[in-house]
Amino acid sequence: MNRQRMDVTIVGGGMVGTAQAALLAVRHPHLRISLLEASDMDPVVKPDAYDARVVALTEASRELLEEVGAWQLIAGKRECPYTQMRVWDADGTGSVYFDCRDVKLPNLGHIVENNVVLQALRERIEALPNVELVTGFKLESWWRDCGLWHLQSRLHDRSDDDGLGEESPVLTTRLLIGADGARSRVRDLLRIRTRDVEYKQTALVCVARCEQSHESTAWQRFLSTGPLAFLPLAGLGDDNHCAVVWSADDELARELMMLDDKAFALYLEKAFESRLGGIESVSERFSFALRARHAEAYYGPGAALIGDAAHSIHPLAGQGVNLGLMDVRVLTEEIDRALSRDIAPSHASVLARYQRRRRGENAATLKAMSTFKSLFGAGDLHWRWLRNTGLSMVDASPLLKKRIIMRAMSI
Structure with a gap:
């Protein structure tokens, strides 16, 4: 050429x-x-370990990869279709649960390592x-x-x-x-x-091996210092590994990066409310500023x-x-x-x-x-009540949940 x-x-x-x-x-x-x-x-692509950087592919993105012939090289190997999503607020009782059955689809998307x-x-x-x-x-x-x-x-x-x-x-x-x-x-x-908008937050990513199965579920907890997500991984013989994406305020992120693996695993388990049992191990951590x-x-x-x-x-x-x-x-x-x-x-x-x-x-x-970042980062009583009420209202509305799912999947 x-x-x-x-x-x-x-x-x-x-x-x-x-x-x-x-x-x-x-x-x-x-x-x-x-x-x-x-x-x-x-x-x-490491044959015996997951990479910390992952992407949550929508159906529209998967279809594009399929059109160019790349998805055929990924499917069934190092991709994890997630069928459910659970979101909850650390400062209250508000939560929302999404299930692919609500929209009569086999999954809500796929978690795949960037390098894959x-x-x-x-x-x-x-x-x-x-x-x-x-x-x-x-x-x-x-x-x-x-x-x-x-x-x-x-x-x-x-x-x-x-x-x-x-x-x-x-x-x-x-x-x-x-x-x-x-x-x-x-x-x-x-x-x-x-x-540009400076969020004054740092994204911290790693892979955690949990005591319990991730249940093909994407988990996200909104803390006052930033959202914490556990995303399911598959392809290496078990369903206990999750990609962790923790968007934390800069000061907290610096402290988290300084902890040794054992101390960090305990801190992470507490922040996640032990939803998947204990954190048995964590991989190397990486961080990058958010804006x-x-x-x-x-x-x-x-x-x-x-x-x-x-x-x-x-x-x-x-x-x-x-x-x-x-x-x-x-x-x-x-x-x-x-x-x-x-x-x-x-x-x-x-x-x-x-x-x-x-x-x-x-x-x-x-x-x-x-707006979401500001809403879930607000600490006063009025905003806590508003977001918890909003999550509960979404969870109680099948039609609204269906619209959110379809919008998120770009369908």
């Missing part, structure tokens, strides 16, 4: 960027597509002749002329003493897609500003933003990757429409339609998550 002249170039080889490359390649075999990833490390999804997508990319994955590509210079983007990087070479490697050839592309995360270089080069970030525009001349490059969200509802995959779906649909009408995918009208379909939807979700 001639790597220097492309129809579409995607910067960022994470789940969202790789899914974008795969979906475009499957639907349009004539397009020349490049996928540029700064890291030169392949995703590693990415490895499957990478495997599909390698099998598609019209896509080229370039790893170790760190975008250093760019310019635009004659309606084309010109990109250049220094390809990393471990054999070099300085580790810098040789300059790559100039890569020219008609359409540039930024999928390069919350600190997007593509967004910066387009000079698109963002609106909401929303780009003021999703496109510029011949370029579009998807995933975290366009929007970052609080993880309390597990919607981050799913929103990004919906961006992938919609941008692909607009490119489909353009090509059927002999319009260039990089045309401003195509990218404007993508923005109209996604930015408002994502803004509403970001606002809802910020």
Whole structure:
């Protein structure tokens, strides 16, 4: 493949960027597509241990992975369909219980390790002749002329003493897609500003082995210091492992990260009210700061933003990757429409339609998550009463629960 002249170039080889490359390649075999990833490390799926970073895939996201052939590499191996969800407030009696039988579906979604999804997508990319994955590509210079983007990087070479490697050839592309995360270089080069909200919270993630079965249930307890979720894992021979996602106030998160494993397991068990018995062991913990970030525009001349490059969200509802995959779906649909009408995918009208379909939807979700975070973090009696009453009202309304489930699953 001639790597220097492309129809579409995607910067960022994470789940969202790789899914974008795969979906475009499957639907349009004539397009020349490049996928540029700064890291030169392949995703590693440990054969005897779970990874702490997971995604709660909606049905819409699963269908997209199935269309590109990645789900077939995941199903029945390292994915856990969850059939129930239990949510309760630490400061009161309010709770809500969701069951897939309420909507006559086999499950509410699937919990899958990030690296499992990415490895499957990478495997599909390698099998598609019209896509080229370039790893170790760190975008250093760019310019635009004659309606084309010109990109250049220094390809990393471990054999070099300085580790810098040789300059790559100039890569020219008609359409540039930024999928390069919350600190997007593509967004910066387009000079698109963002609106940021500092949550003053840190997400702490790990894997916990519990005394009792997770019962194929996603569990979430709202504490005054932030939500704590236990997400079921499967694939290694038992149903006692859960991915833990604890979004805690910064000060508490620092204290939790300093505890040894035994002390942390005891603290975690208490915070979770021993719903799954004792915490028998915990894996290595990882943490990252939380903030909401929303780009003021999703496109510029011949370029579009998807995933975290366009929007970052609080993880309390597990919607981050799913929103990004919906961006992938919609941008692909607009490119489909353009090509059927002999319009260039990089045309401003195509990218404007993508923005109209996604930015408002994502803004509403970001606002809802910020509202939930504020509501469940409020400590005074009035707000505690309001949220506990609200949870109980939702739990008592089959119709409302059905609507919430269908909305969350993007059905």
